[in-house]
Each structure stands twice: as C-alpha cells, then as structure tokens.
Amino acid sequence: MVLQQLGLQHFLALSAILFSVGLFGVISRRNSIAILLGVELMLNAANINLIAFQRYLAPPAGLNLVLDGQIFALIVITLAACEAAVGLAIILNVYRVLRTTTADEVSLLKW
Amino acid sequence: MVSPFFENLAWLIPLLPLLACGVLIGWGVKLHRKIGDRVALIAVAGIAIPCVIAWGILASRVSQTFGAPHEAGTHGESARETIEGPEPFEMAVEWAPLGPLSPAVLSPVTRDLSPAFDGRLKVGLRIDNLTAAMLAMITLVAMLIQIYSIGYMHGDERYPRFFAYMSLFCFSMLLLVLAGSFLVLFAGWELVGLCSYLLIGFWFQKPSAASAAKKAFIVNRVGDFGFLIGIMIIFFHVPSLDIRAALAAAGTAAFPPHWVAIAGACLFTGAIGKSAQFPLHVWLPDAMEGPTPVSALIHAATMVAAGVYMVARISTLYVVPQVAELEVFAGLTSLEIVRYIGIITAVLAGTIGIAQNDIKRVLAYSTVSQLGFMMFALGMGMAGWVAGVFHLLTHAFFKALLFLGSGSVIHGCGGEQDMTKMGGLRKAMPTTFWTFLMGTLALTGVPLFWAGFWSKDEIMAASWAVDQPVFWLGEFAAFCTALYMGRLMFLTFAGDHPRDHSIHAHESPKVMTVPLTILAVFSVGLGWLGMPGDHNLMHHFLGSSAPQIAEHAEHAVAGGAINIAGIEFEIVPLCVSVMAAGLGWLLAAVIWGWKLVDVPRLKQAVPPIAWAHNVLKNKYFFDEIYHATFVRGTLALAAGCGLFDKYVVDGIVNLVGWATTRVFAGLARLADTWIVDGLVNLIAEAQKLAGRFAAMLQTGRVQHYIAFSALIAALIAAAIYVLGGHWI
Numbered sequence: 001m002v003l004q005q006l007g008l009q010h011f012l013a014l015s016a017i018l019f020s021v022g023l024f025g026v027i028s029r030r031n032s033i034a035i036l037l038g039v040e041l042m043l044n045a046a047n048i049n050l051i052a053f054q055r056y057l058a059p060p061a062g063l064n065l066v067l068d069g070q071i072f073a074l075i076v077i078t079l080a081a082c083e084a085a086v087g088l089a090i091i092l093n094v095y096r097v098l099r100t101t102t103a104d105e106v107s108l109l110k111w
Numbered sequence: 112m113v114s115p116f117f118e119n120l121a122w123l124i125p126l127l128p129l130l131a132c133g134v135l136i137g138w139g140v141k142l143h144r145k146i147g148d149r150v151a152l153i154a155v156a157g158i159a160i161p162c163v164i165a166w167g168i169l170a171s172r173v174s175q176t177f178g179a180p181h182e183a184g185t186h187g188e189s190a191r192e193t194i195e196g197p198e199p200f201e202m203a204v205e206w207a208p209l210g211p212l213s214p215a216v217l218s219p220v221t222r223d224l225s226p227a228f229d230g231r232l233k234v235g236l237r238i239d240n241l242t243a244a245m246l247a248m249i250t251l252v253a254m255l256i257q258i259y260s261i262g263y264m265h266g267d268e269r270y271p272r273f274f275a276y277m278s279l280f281c282f283s284m285l286l287l288v289l290a291g292s293f294l295v296l297f298a299g300w301e302l303v304g305l306c307s308y309l310l311i312g313f314w315f316q317k318p319s320a321a322s323a324a325k326k327a328f329i330v331n332r333v334g335d336f337g338f339l340i341g342i343m344i345i346f347f348h349v350p351s352l353d354i355r356a357a358l359a360a361a362g363t364a365a366f367p368p369h370w371v372a373i374a375g376a377c378l379f380t381g382a383i384g385k386s387a388q389f390p391l392h393v394w395l396p397d398a399m400e401g402p403t404p405v406s407a408l409i410h411a412a413t414m415v416a417a418g419v420y421m422v423a424r425i426s427t428l429y430v431v432p433q434v435a436e437l438e439v440f441a442g443l444t445s446l447e448i449v450r451y452i453g454i455i456t457a458v459l460a461g462t463i464g465i466a467q468n469d470i471k472r473v474l475a476y477s478t479v480s481q482l483g484f485m486m487f488a489l490g491m492g493m494a495g496w497v498a499g500v501f502h503l504l505t506h507a508f509f510k511a512l513l514f515l516g517s518g519s520v521i522h523g524c525g526g527e528q529d530m531t532k533m534g535g536l537r538k539a540m541p542t543t544f545w546t547f548l549m550g551t552l553a554l555t556g557v558p559l560f561w562a563g564f565w566s567k568d569e570i571m572a573a574s575w576a577v578d579q580p581v582f583w584l585g586e587f588a589a590f591c592t593a594l595y596m597g598r599l600m601f602l603t604f605a606g607d608h609p610r611d612h613s614i615h616a617h618e619s620p621k622v623m624t625v626p627l628t629i630l631a632v633f634s635v636g637l638g639w640l641g642m643p644g645d646h647n648l649m650h651h652f653l654g655s656s657a658p659q660i661a662e663h664a665e666h667a668v669a670g671g672a673i674n675i676a677g678i679e680f681e682i683v684p685l686c687v688s689v690m691a692a693g694l695g696w697l698l699a700a701v702i703w704g705w706k707l708v709d710v711p712r713l714k715q716a717v718p719p720i721a722w723a724h725n726v727l728k729n730k731y732f733f734d735e736i737y738h739a740t741f742v743r744g745t746l747a748l749a750a751g752c753g754l755f756d757k758y759v760v761d762g763i764v765n766l767v768g769w770a771t772t773r774v775f776a777g778l779a780r781l782a783d784t785w786i787v788d789g790l791v792n793l794i795a796e797a798q799k800l801a802g803r804f805a806a807m808l809q810t811g812r813v814q815h816y817i818a819f820s821a822l823i824a825a826l827i828a829a830a831i832y833v834l835g836g837h838w839i
Binding site: 023026027028035103104107 | 811812813814817818821
C-alpha cells in the first residue's frame with residue numbers, strides 16, 4: 001500500500017538529498033577520509049537513481065527480464081569499493097609521509 | 112622677260128652657309144688635321160655659291176627694272192611719280208598649321224573686319240629690289256672676308272670652329288634679309304645676335320673678350336625686347352606676320368595710326384640695339400675684342416646692317432600719312448624719333464672717334480657714326496629712304512675694306528693695335544696702304560670718285576631739304592669723320608718708320624691683300640651708280656622697294672615721294688659737305704701730319720681742350736654711367752631680391768614648415784599616444800584583468816573546483832528546468 005504510493009519522484013528526491021549531502025561533505029570537509037565518505041554517498045545516490053529509473057521507466061520487456069539499471073548499480077558498487085580501497089591506500093600513504101590527512105595541507109603537487 | 116632661274120634657287124642662299132656651318136662643326140677638327148687650312152674652303156664655298164646666285168638675282172632684277180616698258184617718270188616733270196619695279200618674288204612653305212585664332216587674341220576691330228589669318232603659319236622668302244641689292248652686297252663682302260680670314264686666322268687653335276661660326280653668321284643674316292614674314296625676320300635677328308656673341312667672344316680666354324661678348328648680347332636683348340613687342344602689336348592688329356600684309360594694313364581701320372606709330376617705335380628699339388644707335392651703342396666698340404674679320408663682318412655686311420635694313424623694310428609704318436603726324440613720345444613722331452636718334456648717334460660717335468688710340472676702336476666709332484647717318488636718312492621719310500639704303504650698301508664695302516685693312520695692319524705689326532706706336536707703314540705695307548686710303552677717302556666723303564661721297568652727300572641733300580638743324584649737325588659729324596680718319600691715316604702710315612721700334616711691319620699675304628683690292632674697287636666704283644642726274648640708277652632700282660603709298664600722296668607724306676632723279680641738285684649742301692671733309696682733313700694734317708701743333712702743350716695751355724679730350728677719350732663716360740646705374744642697379748636689385756628671398760620668402764616657408772611639423776607632429780603624437788597606444792594598452796589591460804579574474808578561480812583546492820562544478824551543473828540544471836530544455 002505504502003509501496004503503491006511511492007512514486008519515482010520520491011526516489012529521485014531521496015537520491016538528490018543523498019547526493020547533495022555527499023557533495024556537501026566532499027566540498028566542505030577537510031579530512032580526506034570524510035571527503036572519501038562524501039564521494040561514497042554521491043555514488044550511492046546515483047545507484048538509487050539508476051535502480052529507480054529501471055524500476056519505473058524501463059519499458060516492459062515481456063518474458064525477458066531486463067535488469068540494466070540494477071547491473072549498472074552493481075558495477076558502480078564494485079567501482080566504489082575499488083575507489084575506496086585505492087583512496088584509503090593513498091590517504092594512508094599520505095598520512096605516513098605528511099603526518100596529516102587534512103586535504104588542504106597536502107599541497108606538494110600544487111603549482 | 113628673264114627667267115626666274117636664280118630666284119628659284121634663292122632658298123639655297125641661306126641654306127648653303129648653314130650646311131657649311133654644320134659640316135665644319137661636325138667634321139671640321141678632323142678635316143683640319145687632314146687637309147690643313149684648306150678646310151676653310153668649305154666655308155668659302157658655302158658663301159661663294161650663294162654669292163653667284165645673289166648676283167644672278169640682282170642681274171635679273173636689274174634687267175627687269177631697266178628693261179621694263181614703263182619708262183615713264185624718268186624725265187623732267189613726271190619724275191615725282193611712284194617708281195615701279197618688277198614684282199617681288201615670293202616663295203613660302205607652310206610651317207605650322209595653327210588652326211583658327213581664338214577671337215580673344217585679336218583686337219576688337221580686327222575680329223570683325225577680317226579673317227585674314229587663315230591659321231596657317233608660313234615661312235618664306237621674299238625678294239624685291241632692296242633684298243636683291245642687300246643679298247649681293249652681303250654675300251660678296253662676306254665671301255671676301257671669309258677668304259681674308261684664311262690668312263688672318265692661320266695658326267689659330269680653333270680654326271675650323273671660327274669658319275663654322277662665320278658661316279652661321281652669314282646664314283643668319285641672309286635669312287634675316289630674305290625674310291618675308293616677321294617670324295623669319297625675328298629668327299634671323301636673334302641668330303645674328305647669337306653669332307655675334309659667339310664670334311666676339313671667340314677668344315674667350317681673354318676676359319675682356321668674354322665680357323664684350325656678354326655685353327653685346329645683353330645690350331642687344333634690350334632692343335630685341337622692344338622689337339618683339341612691336342611684332343606682337345602688329346600681329347594683334349593685322350592677324351598676320353607677313354611683312355607685306357602688315358605694311359598694307361598700316362593706317363587702315365584694323366591697324367589704326369596710333370598703334371602703327373607705337374609699333375614702329377617699338378620695332379625701331381630693336382634697330383637701336385642691333386645697329387648700335389645712341390643709347391645702346393656701347394656694345395659695338397667693345398665688339399672689337401673679337402678677331403678682326405669678325406669686326407669687319409659685324410660692322411659691314413651683317414649685324415649692324417640688320418637694323419638699318421629692317422627700318423628700311425618697314426619704313427611704311429613711319430611714313431603712312433596719319434602716322435607721320437602722330438606724336439608718339441615727348442612730342443616726337445615715330446619718324447622724328449628715328450631721325451633724332453640717328454643724328455645724336457652720328458655726332459656722339461663722330462666726336463668720340465677723335466680721341467681713341469686703338470685703330471679698331473676708331474673704326475668702330477666711325478661705324479656707329481655712319482649708322483647714325485643711315486638712320487637719320489631713313490628718319491627723313493621718303494626723301495632720305497634711298498639715300499639711307501644707298502649709304503648702307505656703299506658703307507658696307509668701304510667699312511669692310513677699312514676693317515680688313517686694319518686687320519692687315521695689326522697682323523703686320525704683330526698684334527699691336529695702338530696707333531700711337533705705329534707709323535711709316537706706307538712703305539712696309541704698300542698694298543694695305545693704298546687700299547686703306549681708298550676706303551678712307553670713301554668714308555670721309557672726298558668728292559667725285561669715292562662711293563661715300565655720293566651716298567653721304569645724298570643724305571645731306573635730303574636733310575637740307577627736310578630738316579636744316581639736322582643737316583648742320585650731320586655736317587659736323589662728317590667733319591669729325593674726316594678729322595679722325597685723317598688722324599688715323601697720318602698716325603698709322605705717315606712718316607718713315609714706326610714710333611715703337613719693337614714693331615717690324617711687313618706686308619700681309621696675298622690671300623689677305625687680294626680681298627682688300629677687290630673691296631677697294633667697289634668702294635670707289637659703287638658710288639657712280641648713285642650719281643645724281645636725270646637718270647639716277649640707284650634711285651630707279653631701289654625706289655620700287657620704297658614705301659608705296661602713292662595713293663595717299665595728297666596727304667602729308669613725310670618727305671614727299673621718291674624721286675627717280677634723286678634729290679634735286681642743291682649747291683649749298685654740296686659745298687658745305689666738301690668743305691666739312693676738306694676742313695677735317697686739313698685739321699688732321701696740321702695736327703698729326705705736319706705736326707704744327709704740339710698736342711700735349713696745347714692741352715696744358717688751354718684747359719677746356721684737355722677737359723674735352725678727357726671726356727671724348729672716355730666716350731662721354733657712357734660705360735661708367737651705365738655701370739653706375741644699370742649694372743649697379745641691377746646688381747642691387749638682385750641683391751635686394753636675394754635678401755627678400757632669403758629672409759621673407761624663405762622665412763615664410765620655414766615658418767609654415769615649422770608650424771606644420773609642430774602642429775602635425777603634436778597631433779600625431781597625441782593620436783599615437785592616446786588612440787593607437789590606448790587601444791593596444793586597453794586590450795592588454797583587459798587581458799590582464801581577465802587573467803587576474805581567471806587566476807582567482809584557480810585556488811588550487813579541489814574542493815573549490817568541485818563546488819564550482821556543482822554550482823555550474825546546478826545552474827545548468829535550473830536553466831533546463833526553467834526553459835524547458837528547448838534551447839539546447
């Protein structure tokens with residue numbers, strides 16, 4: 001019943017809120033790890049979008065079940081895991097060298 | 112009827128000397144190296160053939176004049192009729208088709224009256240009896256002078272060039288004499304001036320010769336200016352340059368008398384310059400700086416004769432009835448101007464001649480004086496016309512003789528020209544002496560045998576009839592002539608040996624003495640043609656060329672009509688003339704021949720004589736006066752103009768230039784600084800500002816970039832939302 005009342009726009013709104021929160025985190029946080037967290041949020045907001053569009057807007061395909069959106073979301077999750085691994089590794093290494101994880105202070109490559 | 116064989120060859124007369132001149136200028140030096148002095152034969156041939164033609168023409172015209180049926184007017188009462196001779200021979204080629212004249216260049220009357228000028232400019236020859244006589248005289252005298260020059264100029268560095276110039280001189284003069292139109296006349300007139308410049312300055316390495324040449328040329332320019340104006344006046348009224356048309360139109364409605372008189376006076380200005388008349392006579396004595404044959408040619412046959420000939424040719428302008436009474440200048444008619452200028456010249460030059468020591472200068476002043484005689488003869492109108500031309504012809508022969516004789520004397524004395532150093536040349540140079548004596552007797556007007564007597568006496572007789580004061584002045588000039596010529600003879604030839612012992616006189620070569628002899632024969636014989644009597648050959652022959660205005664004869668024609676029998680015989684002028692000549696010779700003999708008077712002591716005793724001698728020796732200070740006024744004045748004017756140019760004109764130019772550079776440079780600088788540089792700087796500044804702004808975006812913080820990107824993306828999204836996505 002409740003599910004019946006949920007429309008695409010609700011998902012999109014959630015996705016937008018999540019994305020905005022993530023974006024805000026990426027922009028405003030100084031800690032690299034927190035930025036990484038923001039990026040994860042944004043990626044997952046996109047995942048919600050992908051699945052929602054698949055669910056509501058994909059044309060009915062008869063007997064053949066089409067799950068393009070869901071599969072794309074899985075790929076994004078995989079990618080996010082890789083990204084998190086690489087990002088954390090970079091952050092760890094940066095920390096080892098510079099003794100900080102604050103993004104502002106990591107400016108060796110700047111200019 | 113004699114065939115006009117020689118007349119048809121008339122065009123050769125001026126052309127052959129020109130050809131000779133061209134050959135001598137082109138190849139003269141080379142030929143001279145190859146064949147020596149024989150190169151001069153080109154020039155001699157160039158004048159000898161025209162001489163033959165000219166005498167042929169003269170002979171044919173003489174036979175036509177005297178063989179003609181109308182013998183009326185040769186006897187008694189009918190002697191005052193107009194004389195008719197053979198028709199003038201004319202030959203013309205079209206030179207330049209000018210097209211119809213614009214009415215604006217013609218006088219108002221002429222415009223309405225006649226389309227006389229057909230727009231074709233013709234050049235041509237015209238031969239009447241006067242021309243024929245002049246041609247014969249010029250070619251013969253010039254030929255003899257050329258032959259004489261072969262000897263005289265021997266050894267000169269520029270031998271061929273001399274003959275080239277002499278030939279050019281002959282060409283110019285013959286062209287002038289043959290001219291049928293004022294255009295050709297003027298061309299010849301100017302060419303004569305040019306040749307005189309070239310020949311007087313032939314020895315231009317002498318500064319005196321160079322300046323004498325310049326003087327002759329410049330003084331002549333003064334006269335030519337008036338001459339040209341006269342021609343313009345005639346063309347303006349007559350619309351034709353043809354001499355006969357101009358003379359025919361004189362006094363008609365198209366060419367009113369007062370303009371005729373002014374034109375005549377203007378043309379006479381040219382004659383004043385060319386024939387060395389009173390205010391402009393100063394160039395002729397200086398022309399003695401040229402080689403002596405040149406002096407002979409200028410004084411006898413060519414240059415100075417040109418002015419007299421021209422005046423004779425256009426006499427109609429002076430004597431047409433209304434003009435003869437019209438006062439042109441200072442209450443004088445144009446005819447009287449001619450007469451008085453002539454007599455002033457005759458007296459002035461005659462007196463100056465007495466005090467000169469240079470043998471050629473004495474002769475030069477005698478020439479000026481004789482030209483004065485001719486002019487005042489022409490200035491007496493019809494009465495003196497034939498006499499003036501007659502004197503021109505006889506004078507040409509004996510003056511050429513005298514000059515060539517003086518050249519022979521100078522040649523024999525090794526270049527010495529000062530008479531006071533000569534003496535006793537009679538024995539050393541017999542041929543020169545005898546021929547010179549003939550010329551002198553002719554010039555001084557010794558009666559009966561010599562040409563000068565007949566022609567001069569005729570002038571005197573005419574002036575006796577027309578203007579008595581002029582007659583007495585003329586007799587005084589004649590007395591002076593005898594005096595200075597006697598002085599010249601006694602100083603040069605009398606005695607036993609030269610006063611200056613450095614002179615070793617010797618007779619000149621045959622090539623120089625033979626022309627002298629021939630000229631001497633003419634100096635004696637020519638006068639007989641003009642003997643007064645029932646049938647005066649000169650009058651009959653020349654009379655047909657005299658102004659033909661018989662139809663107006665009832666009006667006051669100045670001096671009456673031409674008289675075939677010559678001037679009526681008068682005993683008074685004859686006696687006075689003889690006495691004047693005799694007195695002159697006597698005084699000369701007393702002072703310089705028998706030395707009865709000691710001149711230096713006389714001068715000491717009587718101061719006025721010393722004073723007069725000083726004035727005459729310095730030629731009335733004409734050169735000094737001209738130098739102080741005209742030369743200095745011109746120089747001062749030039750200096751003034753120079754200063755004006757330097758400070759005023761240049762100043763204005765410089766000021767304008769300075770101002771221009773200042774103003775324009777300033778403007779250009781402003782434009783450059785503010786507009787050009789401004790634009791460039793503006794672009795640069797804009798770039799800089801844009802760069803600063805753009806640099807601000809690059810903070811180096813990834814988060815800023817992301818924020819930006821997000822903001823832009825949000826903006827784009829908003830835009831799409833608002834605009835409905837259609838604009839993409």
